[in-house]
Amino acid sequence: MVKVAVVEGDGIGHEVIPVARDLLEAVRPDLEFFDVEVGYGRWERTGSACDEETIADLRSADAILFGAITTPPDPEYRSVLVQIRKALDLYANVRPIRGEGVDVVIVRENTEGLYSGIEWTEPVRACTLRVVSRQGSERIARYACTLAKSRRHLTVGNKANVLKSDCLFVDICTAEAVRAGVPCRTSYIDALCLDLLMHPDRYDVIVTTNMFGDILSDAAAYLVGGLGMLPSANIGDRHALFEPVHGSAPDIAGRNIANPVAAIRSAAMLLAHLGDPASAAAMEAAVGRVLSAGIRTPDLGGDAGTREFGAAVLREV
Amino acid sequence: MVKVAVVEGDGIGHEVIPVARDLLEAVRPDLEFFDVEVGYGRWERTGSACDEETIADLRSADAILFGAITTPPDPEYRSVLVQIRKALDLYANVRPIRGEGVDVVIVRENTEGLYSGIEWTEPVRACTLRVVSRQGSERIARYACTLAKSRRHLTVGNKANVLKSDCLFVDICTAEAVRAGVPCRTSYIDALCLDLLMHPDRYDVIVTTNMFGDILSDAAAYLVGGLGMLPSANIGDRHALFEPVHGSAPDIAGRNIANPVAAIRSAAMLLAHLGDPASAAAMEAAVGRVLSAGIRTPDLGGDAGTREFGAAVLREV
Ligand SMILES: CC(C)[C@H](C(=O)O)[C@@H](O)C(=O)O
Ligand SMILES: CC(C)[C@H](C(=O)O)[C@@H](O)C(=O)O
Numbered sequence: 361m362v363k364v365a366v367v368e369g370d371g372i373g374h375e376v377i378p379v380a381r382d383l384l385e386a387v388r389p390d391l392e393f394f395d396v397e398v399g400y401g402r403w404e405r406t407g408s409a410c411d412e413e414t415i416a417d418l419r420s421a422d423a424i425l426f427g428a429i430t431t432p433p434d435p436e437y438r439s440v441l442v443q444i445r446k447a448l449d450l451y452a453n454v455r456p457i458r459g460e461g462v463d464v465v466i467v468r469e470n471t472e473g474l475y476s477g478i479e480w481t482e483p484v485r486a487c488t489l490r491v492v493s494r495q496g497s498e499r500i501a502r503y504a505c506t507l508a509k510s511r512r513h514l515t516v517g518n519k520a521n522v523l524k525s526d527c528l529f530v531d532i533c534t535a536e537a538v539r540a541g542v543p544c545r546t547s548y549i550d551a552l553c554l555d556l557l558m559h560p561d562r563y564d565v566i567v568t569t570n571m572f573g574d575i576l577s578d579a580a581a582y583l584v585g586g587l588g589m590l591p592s593a594n595i596g597d598r599h600a601l602f603e604p605v606h607g608s609a610p611d612i613a614g615r616n617i618a619n620p621v622a623a624i625r626s627a628a629m630l631l632a633h634l635g636d637p638a639s640a641a642a643m644e645a646a647v648g649r650v651l652s653a654g655i656r657t658p659d660l661g662g663d664a665g666t667r668e669f670g671a672a673v674l675r676e677v
Numbered sequence: 678m679v680k681v682a683v684v685e686g687d688g689i690g691h692e693v694i695p696v697a698r699d700l701l702e703a704v705r706p707d708l709e710f711f712d713v714e715v716g717y718g719r720w721e722r723t724g725s726a727c728d729e730e731t732i733a734d735l736r737s738a739d740a741i742l743f744g745a746i747t748t749p750p751d752p753e754y755r756s757v758l759v760q761i762r763k764a765l766d767l768y769a770n771v772r773p774i775r776g777e778g779v780d781v782v783i784v785r786e787n788t789e790g791l792y793s794g795i796e797w798t799e800p801v802r803a804c805t806l807r808v809v810s811r812q813g814s815e816r817i818a819r820y821a822c823t824l825a826k827s828r829r830h831l832t833v834g835n836k837a838n839v840l841k842s843d844c845l846f847v848d849i850c851t852a853e854a855v856r857a858g859v860p861c862r863t864s865y866i867d868a869l870c871l872d873l874l875m876h877p878d879r880y881d882v883i884v885t886t887n888m889f890g891d892i893l894s895d896a897a898a899y900l901v902g903g904l905g906m907l908p909s910a911n912i913g914d915r916h917a918l919f920e921p922v923h924g925s926a927p928d929i930a931g932r933n934i935a936n937p938v939a940a941i942r943s944a945a946m947l948l949a950h951l952g953d954p955a956s957a958a959a960m961e962a963a964v965g966r967v968l969s970a971g972i973r974t975p976d977l978g979g980d981a982g983t984r985e986f987g988a989a990v991l992r993e994v
Pocket of ligand 1: 439441540574605607838839867
């Protein structure tokens with residue numbers, strides 16, 4: 361029995377994840393789902409947003425469908441999502457950006473860089489250590505090159521003109537690309553952000569470090585109508601977590617207006633990861649048909665509700 | 678006598694800076710210009726891109742007009758521009774983004790953050806220290822609040838949900854905004870990048886740390902036709918350097934196709950800084966009229982050359 365952990369999380373997570381889950385249940389009645397509570401709501405109720413037992417539950421799943429969580433306003437708290445990515449060693453954050461004239465996959469290193477968690481406060485300053493490890497760079501480079509090999513080419517987003525730590529990252533990625541026979545360029549992250557917006561057709565697979573990938577993927581969302589559209593996969597050697605790139609959006613939560621496309625596409629990535637590319641493609645195609653029929657949530661200029669959009673996809677699938 | 682140091686630098690710096698300088702000479706015949714050589718060309722010839730004597734020359738100027746420089750491909754080399762910003766303690770990097778429906782000023786901290794220069798390599802990893810100091814944050818917060826006070830409001834771009842060093846930055850900026858009576862919001866840098874693209878009208882003055890400001894300003898260039906349009910000022914308590922946001926662009930250098938608008942606007946910012954807002958406004962207005970007349974360089978879809986565009990502005994001014 362294939363087991364899928366479902367974390368709705370907070371805010372619009374409670375709206376978009378049920379839609380995605382219903383679709384998964386429709387196309388794959390054989391999957392077994394179990395709920396895991398994580399996030400701000402839980403923190404408010406119990407004082408803990410996530411604990412060791414929760415992590416163990418997540419580890420027991422074959423895949424995790426994840427909504428979005430609000431970071432508790434507690435200075436002692438580090439982002440729970442970041443904790444989970446590390447605990448499960450989900451080192452590749454894969455973010456496909458697809459739309460009119462755009463077909464790019466951002467592969468973001470997901471465990472180190474500025475997210476090292478190595479931070480301290482001194483009387484006159486606060487410091488965060490940006491860590492680029494050989495091993496961490498090698499595995500993300502391999503992941504990106506394997507993907508690029510089945511596609512077209514690779515761009516290495518970096519800031520090696522300023523950061524010595526990025527010289528290492530660039531060296532490892534370009535060496536891996538040569539080894540894999542993948543055409544490869546490097547690009548400074550600032551210039552890349554702009555050029556990706558102006559000329560998306562120049563890009564295929566982009567590999568970059570953690571924080572640069574975080575920013576680049578949000579900027580790239582501009583190309584396809586905003587964050588409501590972007591799914592992501594967080595992949596490790598033993599675990600995998602699928603989540604929309606958007607956050608919990610407390611400002612629009614509870615109003616049935618959130619766009620569930622990112623969550624549905626994340627569910628499709630989950631199916632592909634479980635070895636069922638046919639169902640994944642069917643779900644993607646159903647979303648495409650519903651959008652083409654002009655059924656859209658308000659962020660895309662439509663007036664469909666979250667549930668109504670989901671129901672339309674369910675009919676198409 | 679007011680003295681202006683001119684650094685053409687490399688690549689298209691040799692094309693756009695002479696245009697800007699001619700205009701400065703036309704509107705302010707009383708300024709005294711002197712050339713300073715810095716950059717890759719100099720490094721190729723002499724083995725040094727910039728030295729103590731050069732820095733002393735730059736310090737002797739009342740303002741510096743700066744082109745763009747190519748970073749020598751020498752792993753021992755740290756970016757010369759970054760060195761100059763630090764040596765002259767140019768702590769505020771001010772980047773106005775103006776165009777149809779866009780009037781935003783990005784105020785980027787310019788001396789610390791990921792540009793601390795505190796970096797080391799260990800056998801299995803390379804590290805860069807991100808430093809957010811109390812004093813560094815306070816002075817940039819004051820600068821941004823003074824500017825926002827004469828405008829509308831302030832947004833603090835940060836990643837405090839992940840970086841403890843940004844908790845300090847946010848605390849200091851919001852406290853300073855309260856003190857100055859400036860309406861202030863905070864926004865995570867990834868979401869901010871996207872929202873600035875989607876809703877530029879929601880933003881006025883944005884203050885952020887060094888690397889985030891670097892990336893955000895390039896992304897924002899998308900709103901106004903690309904990097905060819907964006908000027909910047911690097912301001913310290915004793916020195917000031919004005920430069921286009923774009924780089925030396927070796928790929929298009931020497932072809933008389935570079936857009937000189939960013940350099941001309943940087944020269945206008947220089948005039949305003951020297952206490953001559955009237956000449957600055959006249960130069961800005963002349964650029965506006967030339968663009969409105971449909972005279973544009975190829976990056977904006979036109980066929981005017983760099984020199985021809987400059988000559989047209991000279992006629993208008
Ligand atoms: C919520 C936050 C910790 C997270 C990140 O920074 O990775 C988010 O922005 C993302 O992109 O998944
Ligand atoms: C050339 C580079 C060192 C510089 C920076 O990173 O600050 C540039 O990108 C800029 O924005 O001025």
